[in-house]
Amino acid sequence: MSVKVEWVGHACFRVWREGGPVIVMDPYTPKTVYLPEDAARVDGDTVIVSSLTDDAHGYPDLVRGRRRVIDALDVVENGLAVEVDGSPLVTVGAAESPIHDSGSPKDNALYALQVGGVWVMHMGDLGYGLPRDEVAPFEGRCDVMLAIVGQYNTLSLPDLDAMIDHLKPRWIVPMHFALPPVSGPMRPLREFLDRRREDPLIFPRSSVVEFPIDLPVLDRPTIVALEPSGYQPTVGLED
Numbered sequence: 586m587s588v589k590v591e592w593v594g595h596a597c598f599r600v601w602r603e604g605g606p607v608i609v610m611d612p613y614t615p616k617t618v619y620l621p622e623d624a625a626r627v628d629g630d631t632v633i634v635s636s637l638t639d640d641a642h643g644y645p646d647l648v649r650g651r652r653r654v655i656d657a658l659d660v661v662e663n664g665l666a667v668e669v670d671g672s673p674l675v676t677v678g679a680a681e682s683p684i685h686d687s688g689s690p691k692d693n694a695l696y697a698l699q700v701g702g703v704w705v706m707h708m709g710d711l712g713y714g715l716p717r718d719e720v721a722p723f724e725g726r727c728d729v730m731l732a733i734v735g736q737y738n739t740l741s742l743p744d745l746d747a748m749i750d751h752l753k754p755r756w757i758v759p760m761h762f763a764l765p766p767v768s769g770p771m772r773p774l775r776e777f778l779d780r781r782r783e784d785p786l787i788f789p790r791s792s793v794v795e796f797p798i799d800l801p802v803l804d805r806p807t808i809v810a811l812e813p814s815g816y817q818p819t820v821g822l823e824d
Contacts, residue, residue: 588701590729591793593627594618594813596635596642596710596761598731602701605670606630610707610731612647614640618767620816627815631669633657635693635709639681642693642710657694657709672699675722681712681738697726703796704728706754708761714744723752729796730754730806735762735771742780749806756796757784757808765819774810774822784808788822 591599595618596611609629616622617640626649634643636658645654660667661678668674675698678691697706706727730752733739739761740748749757763771778786785807787798792814800807810822 586701586703587795587797588703588705588729589793589795590705590731590758590811592758592760592811592813593792594620594764594815595767596707596731596733597627597647597815598707598758598760599627599629600700600705602670605700608633608669608698608700609648609652611635611642611709612644613642614644614647617641617644619769620766625815631655633669633674633696633698633707635696635707639693639710657696658691660696661691661694669698670700674698675726677715677719677722679709679711679715679719681710695720695723697723699726701796705731706752707731708733710738711740712738713740714747717751720748720752727752727754729756729758731760732757733761734759734774734777736776737769737771742777745777746780754806755802756798757806758794759808759810764813764822766816767813773824775824778808778810781808786810 595613598610601607607629609632615624629648631653632645633655637643637656657676660676677695680692693710695709704726763773784805787809
C-alpha cells in the first residue's frame, strides 16, 4: 500500500490512500497566513487540528462540506481513544512557547497516524525542543515527518535536528516556513536545507508526493520539498 501527501500550504496537508478517507491536517484561516479571505478551500472527509484555538492551525471551515473534526489537543487533555482510517491517533501535548505565567500549559498537540501502511507525524505548532521521554510515543511511528522549519515561535533548527536524530524518519516534508505571500517573520526553507546538506533532497515540482518513495534505504532521512497547492508562491522554494 501507499499514501499520498499533499502540501496545501503553511502547516496544512491532505493525506489519503486509495479507497480511504481524505484527511486534512491543520487547515489555516487564509487571512491569518496573509492570503485573501476568498482563498481556495479544499476537499476532505476528516479534519485533524493541533488545536482549535489557533487560527493558523485550526480552521476546519477551510475544508468544504460535511467532515469529521478532531482536536488533537482535546484528545490529549481528555485521554480519548480516537481512530482515523483504522489507525489509532497518537498525540503528544505541547505548546507554542515554553514560558507561561502559570507554568507550561499545553496549547496544541503533535500527532501521528498510519495511512496506507505509512506512519505520518505532524508537528502541530511546536515551539521548542521536547525531551526524549515526551516524544517517545512517536518512536517507530514516524516514517514521514511533517517538520516545522520556519524558526519563528517554533522550535529552533538545532532542536529539530535532535528530534530528527531521535525519531529517525525516512522522509521529511518541510512546512511552516516563509514562502511569500505566506511569510511574516518566518525564515525561508533554504536555511533548513543548508543545515541538512548531508541529507538527500528531492524537489518533486509538485504539491503531492506518494510514499514510500522507491529509493534505496539510507541511513539519513530524505527531504522532500513540495510546492503548495493552496496558493501561488511569489518566489521559488530554493530562494
